[in-house]
Amino acid sequence: MAAGVPLEYLSEKLKGLGIDHEYRLESEPVHRQGQLATKVHVNLLTQAHHHDHAEPSDHEHSRHLADIEHLITTAGLPSQVVDWSLAIFRNLAEAEGAVHGMAPETVHFHEVGATDALVDIVGTCLGLDWLGIDRLYCSPLPTGGGTVQAAHGRLPVPVPAVLKLWESRQVPIYSNGIDRELVTPTGAAIAVTLATQFGLPPAMILHKIGHGAGTSELAIPNILRLWIGEASEFGIQLQGRDPVTLINDYPCQETVCVIETQIDDLNPQVIGYVFEVLFNAGALDVFTQAIGMKKSRPGILLTVICPPEKLTVCEDILFRETTTLGIRHFTQQRTILQREIQRVETKYGKVRVKVASRASGVQNAIANVQPEYEDCAAIARDYNLSWREVHQLALDAWYRANNPQLP
Known part of the structure; x- marks a missing residue:
């Protein structure tokens, strides 16, 4: 109904x-x-x-x-x-x-x-x-x-x-x-x-x-x-x-699993590869923080945020790819914005733009607009431009397309 x-x-x-x-x-x-x-x-x-x-x-x-x-x-x-x-x-x-x-x-x-x-x-x-x-x-x-x-x-x-x-x-x-x-x-x-x-x-x-x-x-x-x-x-x-x-059945607040582990005996070169494998497996976000560990050894706190159904596979990756001996995980609620990928045309080619919005009355209010990093980087490399310049060109193109009164 x-x-x-x-x-x-x-x-x-x-x-x-x-x-x-x-x-x-x-x-x-x-x-x-x-x-x-x-x-x-x-x-x-x-x-x-x-x-x-x-x-x-x-x-x-x-x-x-x-x-x-x-x-x-x-x-x-x-x-x-x-x-x-x-x-x-x-x-x-x-x-x-x-x-x-x-x-x-x-x-x-x-x-x-x-x-x-x-x-x-x-x-x-x-x-x-x-x-x-x-x-x-x-x-x-x-x-x-x-x-x-x-x-x-x-x-x-x-x-x-x-x-x-x-x-x-x-x-x-x-x-x-x-x-x-x-x-x-x-x-x-x-x-x-x-x-x-x-x-x-x-x-x-x-x-x-x-x-x-x-x-x-x-x-x-x-x-x-x-x-x-x-x-x-x-x-x-x-x-x-x-x-x-x-x-x-997901509301604006969705359930996610947060996985944490501290590591102080792993070659730092491995971390980039672990990030890649975790993202390919469905992780929503992965990040590290510098910490001090026992015996004053410098280490990292590796944190993974993933959907609940990806918890087991992400834990398996951490045990397989790192030297950790134990992993903590807990469930949290996070509030997310609606996201849509749009494409804009610049004089150097098309760029995808991620548009985030949230409900405001009977309409969705735009909360954030960001051109995709990889698209900007590809154009910057191909045309020997700065990444920031391409990023701004894509933003300008999106605002012009969505605000016809702009010059």
């Missing part, structure tokens, strides 16, 4: 499933950590209280995969919605079946869970189809933590079915230190089935953002963000105008 899909459209199309007497669909604006988002409620009209993993009570009947497939194929839904929904439920049943050692066809979804899952899955597919989405990209997913009560007893989070779904697509995951169930089997099945790719966002021209709210209040905004735009290269629109979307 926050991205523009009418609630009335979803409600009308979902009636085709023939289960509208089992639930009521509602939406409302809510705040999560001060951010406005849309909360969609699937209010189940049963005596049982809903829980993602609740055990069925005696009065509930089970729906097997074949029952759900029949509901979907006879509901008069758009063909793309039917294909997506069937694939998601098939993947969900296969994951549950693998966990419990049974065929997917024999996995049962009790009445409450099946109703909720049908509305969530088919409703998601209806929304994406209504928006005309061509490709779906998804960020790495948070593992969560703690335990949850399920039909077969108390399970660790992430629950086995979620892990099995992640394994099926080699989904990149990370821990943000929150001990709650952050990804349910239904959510994992949707992402694993529909996502073209997991990881960094694709180059795109951003048209619209939708914020969907979770139920719980967490240490970070419990919001799922939907980015909708068109494929682009360095901010320049490509031919074809294919609509793409990005599901991303």
